[in-house]
Amino acid sequence: MAAATESRMTPRQRRRLSRAIQYAVAAAVVIAIAALADWGRIADSFLQIDIAAAMFPAVWTAFWNTIVYTLLAFVFGMIAGVPIALMRVSTFGPYRWFAACYVEVFRGLPSLLVLFLVGFGVPQAFPGLQYPGGVYGQVAIGLGLTSSAYIAESVRAGIQAVPKGQVEAARSLGMSHTRTMITVVLPQALRIVIPPLTNELVMLTKDSSLVFVLGVTTATMELSKFARNELTSTANATPLLVGGLLYLLLTVPLSALARRLEKRGDTR
Amino acid sequence: MNTADTEGDAAGDPLVRIRGLRKRFGDNEVLRGIDLDIAEGEVVCLIGPSGSGKSTLLRCVNLLEAPTEGTIAAAGHDMTGPDADLDAARTDIGMVFQHFNLFSHLSILDNVAIAQRRVRKTPRREAEAEARRRLAEVGIEGKETARPSQLSGGQQQRVAIARALAMNPRLMLFDEPTSALDPELVGEVLSVMKGLAAEGMTMLVVTHEMSFAREVADRVLFLDGGVIVESGTPAEVLTNPKTERARGFLHRVLHPVD
Numbered sequence: 001m002a003a004a005t006e007s008r009m010t011p012r013q014r015r016r017l018s019r020a021i022q023y024a025v026a027a028a029v030v031i032a033i034a035a036l037a038d039w040g041r042i043a044d045s046f047l048q049i050d051i052a053a054a055m056f057p058a059v060w061t062a063f064w065n066t067i068v069y070t071l072l073a074f075v076f077g078m079i080a081g082v083p084i085a086l087m088r089v090s091t092f093g094p095y096r097w098f099a100a101c102y103v104e105v106f107r108g109l110p111s112l113l114v115l116f117l118v119g120f121g122v123p124q125a126f127p128g129l130q131y132p133g134g135v136y137g138q139v140a141i142g143l144g145l146t147s148s149a150y151i152a153e154s155v156r157a158g159i160q161a162v163p164k165g166q167v168e169a170a171r172s173l174g175m176s177h178t179r180t181m182i183t184v185v186l187p188q189a190l191r192i193v194i195p196p197l198t199n200e201l202v203m204l205t206k207d208s209s210l211v212f213v214l215g216v217t218t219a220t221m222e223l224s225k226f227a228r229n230e231l232t233s234t235a236n237a238t239p240l241l242v243g244g245l246l247y248l249l250l251t252v253p254l255s256a257l258a259r260r261l262e263k264r265g266d267t268r
Numbered sequence: 269m270n271t272a273d274t275e276g277d278a279a280g281d282p283l284v285r286i287r288g289l290r291k292r293f294g295d296n297e298v299l300r301g302i303d304l305d306i307a308e309g310e311v312v313c314l315i316g317p318s319g320s321g322k323s324t325l326l327r328c329v330n331l332l333e334a335p336t337e338g339t340i341a342a343a344g345h346d347m348t349g350p351d352a353d354l355d356a357a358r359t360d361i362g363m364v365f366q367h368f369n370l371f372s373h374l375s376i377l378d379n380v381a382i383a384q385r386r387v388r389k390t391p392r393r394e395a396e397a398e399a400r401r402r403l404a405e406v407g408i409e410g411k412e413t414a415r416p417s418q419l420s421g422g423q424q425q426r427v428a429i430a431r432a433l434a435m436n437p438r439l440m441l442f443d444e445p446t447s448a449l450d451p452e453l454v455g456e457v458l459s460v461m462k463g464l465a466a467e468g469m470t471m472l473v474v475t476h477e478m479s480f481a482r483e484v485a486d487r488v489l490f491l492d493g494g495v496i497v498e499s500g501t502p503a504e505v506l507t508n509p510k511t512e513r514a515r516g517f518l519h520r521v522l523h524p525v526d
Contacts, residue, residue: 165369168332169428173383173435174359183386187373 044236051238055230061219062226063246069139069208069222070250074201076144081151086181088156099152106149111142111207118142119214135220139211147204154196158189198258202251223247283308283439283470284329289338291324291494298324300494302338308438311471313481313502316491317517322474325491326441329472330354330361343438359387362432366444368424370416370431376403377412380431388435395434402430406460422453426460433464440464442473478521482506490514 009017087099106114118141123129131137162185170180209224216225227243282305289302298321306312314322327333328340331347331354340347345357370379380399384390390398403409406426416424425445432440442461446454458480465471465484475481481488481502488505490498490513498505498514509515519526 163369165365165367166371169363169365169369169371169431170383171355172330172332172358172361172363173431174355174357174387175383176355179386183382184371184373188371191373 046237046241048234048236048238051230051234051236052242054234055226055239055242058218059223059226059242059246062221062223065220066205066208066222066247067250068136069143069211070201070204072136072140073143073147073204073208076140077147077151077200077204080144080148082155082186084148084152085155085159088152089159091177103149103152106145107153109146111146112210112213114146115139115142115210115213118145135211135214135216138214139208142214143204143207143210146207147200150200150203151197154193154200155189157196158191158193159185161192162188195258195262198254198261202254202258205247205250205254282306283310283343284472285339285341286329287339289325289328289340290336291321291328291333292336298494299328299335302494302496304489304496306439306470306472308470309468310486311465311469311473311484312487312489313485314472314474314489314491315476315478315481315505315517316489316497320491321494322491323443326443326472326474329439329441330358330363332363355387359383359435360438362429362435362437362440364425364428364432364440364442364445366447368416368421368428368448370424370428372416375413375415376408376419376427379416379427380434383431383435399430399434402434403427405433406430407456420453421449422456425449425457429457429460429464439470439472442471442475444474444476446475446477476521478506478518490517492517 084099084102087095088103090096090099115138119138131141133140166184166188167180170184171177175183208222211222212225212228216222221229223243223246227239230239231237284304284306286302286304289299289304290297291299298319302325304325314325316322324333328335329342329347331340331352335348338348343357343360345360346352347354347357370376371382374382377396377399380402381392381395384395384398385392388395400412403412406429408423408426408430411419411423411427416427419427429445445461446457449457454477458477461471461473461480462484473481473485483502485502487499488502489496490505490509490511492513497511498509504510505514506518509518
């Protein structure tokens with residue numbers, strides 16, 4: 001009988017029926033969860049308005065530090081990553097090999113381990129060594145090293161995506177290899193890699209939560225550590241929700257920006 | 269202009285001198301012994317079937333393609349010598365490409381001015397004034413701030429010619445300059461090239477435009493299998509080809525559907 005009904009339906013009717021079934025299932029799941037969950041308890045754990053309010057304005061310092069750590073790591077990542085990318089595409093073998101090793105090492109190590117290495121390993125091996133800017137310097141280098149490996153790979157891909165004809169035109173006008181790179185290839189490559197670099201910024205925003213392992217004070221604390229401290233002192237999960245929302249305040253616009261830049265890149 | 273490595277630059281000596289040029293890509297020998305002289309002010313058109321080595325020969329003149337064997341002197345520079353300063357030599361040799369290759373991140377004005385500024389270190393204002401003059405010369409006006417992608421193919425190619433001319437070259441190389449254009453845009457590019465020839469520019473042109481070759485060239489070379497099979501005036505090569513290969517090629521080009 002089912003077969004008979006189906007055969008009488010037009011393709012459009014069949015699509016509509018299938019859509020309706022999916023909506024019904026989704027609605028059923030939502031209703032089941034809503035009915036089964038202990039809303040009072042959830043609200044008690046996550047939605048204590050007074051606990052959330054008490055986090056302000058101190059949380060802004062942590063929020064600000066998250067931004068600062070992210071940008072420091074990103075700037076270091078660019079400063080180290082762009083030259084590494086150039087070395088990757090160099091005609092001079094040793095440059096290529098060094099850059100390949102660098103990328104493999106720092107892309108292959110967990111950010112946390114690199115941070116430990118920079119924060120504790122290196123100072124132990126070189127006593128008396130002071131990072132400029134204290135914990136800020138440590139973060140720039142510790143997170144920046146990992147980031148520079150990813151940035152280098154993005155930029156390398158961008159350089160290789162610049163059409164060969166652009167290089168030939170520049171060389172035929174008398175530009176040297178280096179001059180061609182600086183004047184023609186890099187500006188175009190950087191335009192190509194803006195969307196992936198924006199994504200890298202999103203990754204770094206989240207990785208800045210690792211900074212707490214370096215031992216931070218109230219003044220240098222970032223969002224995750226701040227939220228965790230509040231969680232401990234209030235024995236309530238509301239600070240995590242507030243912290244999470246503040247992260248999304250940074251990452252969602254960045255992701256949206258990356259998507260828009262990607263789209264603009266397509267139409268070019 | 270660099271006169272230190274000048275060789276055969278005296279009056280009457282050719283502007284381009286190629287001897288025993290061979291080019292191999294792996295096992296594929298694309299050029300098999302080319303000897304060619306081009307006099308100052310001469311317009312030479314290179315014709316021949318695809319894969320005959322026309323473009324490779326052209327690209328060897330400014331060493332965009334390094335020869336496997338042979339010597340090349342061009343625009344007063346010994347291109348294949350051990351002390352060749354290719355960057356300096358290339359400022360005297362303009363090149364125009366099939367796909368224009370305008371710098372896509374720069375405005376039209378910057379495209380034409382950039383090499384003067386970055387290679388010759390000409391002050392910005394001077395370089396831009398020269399760029400405007402060159403753009404006017406090729407009939408591009410009021411597009412200074414546009415991007416290459418906003419121009420038609422014919423306009424882009426004319427900008428590319430202006431870009432090459434802005435360096436004040438002694439020799440111009442054209443690599444199938446109209447092959448990527450819509451048919452109705454071919455004329456505007458060819459007429460710019462014709463004007464350039466009339467002013468006495470030395471030109472080496474790889475082309476499939478037989479009417480252009482007939483009208484503008486002083487000499488036509490028919491290339492096949494990596495060697496120059498015929499060389500002579502347009503009338504000799506295009507109207508009365510001596511070899512069967514050239515006759516067959518011309519017949520196929522002029523009567524594609526026969």
